[in-house]
Amino acid sequence: MTLSEAIFLVDDLKPNQIERARKIEWLSRLDRRVFDELMCRHKGDENTPDNFDGYDQATSPDTVLLIPAPYDEIYRFYLEMHIDRANLENDKYNDDASLFNDMWGQYARRYHREHLPLMGQLTHRF
Numbered sequence: 001m002t003l004s005e006a007i008f009l010v011d012d013l014k015p016n017q018i019e020r021a022r023k024i025e026w027l028s029r030l031d032r033r034v035f036d037e038l039m040c041r042h043k044g045d046e047n048t049p050d051n052f053d054g055y056d057q058a059t060s061p062d063t064v065l066l067i068p069a070p071y072d073e074i075y076r077f078y079l080e081m082h083i084d085r086a087n088l089e090n091d092k093y094n095d096d097a098s099l100f101n102d103m104w105g106q107y108a109r110r111y112h113r114e115h116l117p118l119m120g121q122l123t124h125r126f
Contacts, residue, residue, distance in 0.1 A: 004061035028055040
């Protein structure tokens, strides 16, 4: 899924007044989490980027987001969750947060299964 596809999908399914720049910021924050918590802690493959600089308004709309199908629907739930929070729609926020957390857990478990963890130095604190 690309940056523009994620934004178009959520705008189509949940019409809103949130600026595109804010949605890009939210997507950047989610992919930063994916990169930091999963990709940087496991051995990568040919699809794993070497670094992640985030997204902003200058980022190409055709930029492919980090989470692949079939887990890429997580972007929809993440954006909807933030839109609902911004609109103070707590019940909807809780529903979307639950969907997001479930999808995040599924994706993270798959990532852990398919990628060996990087072994860091062991340190002891006394």
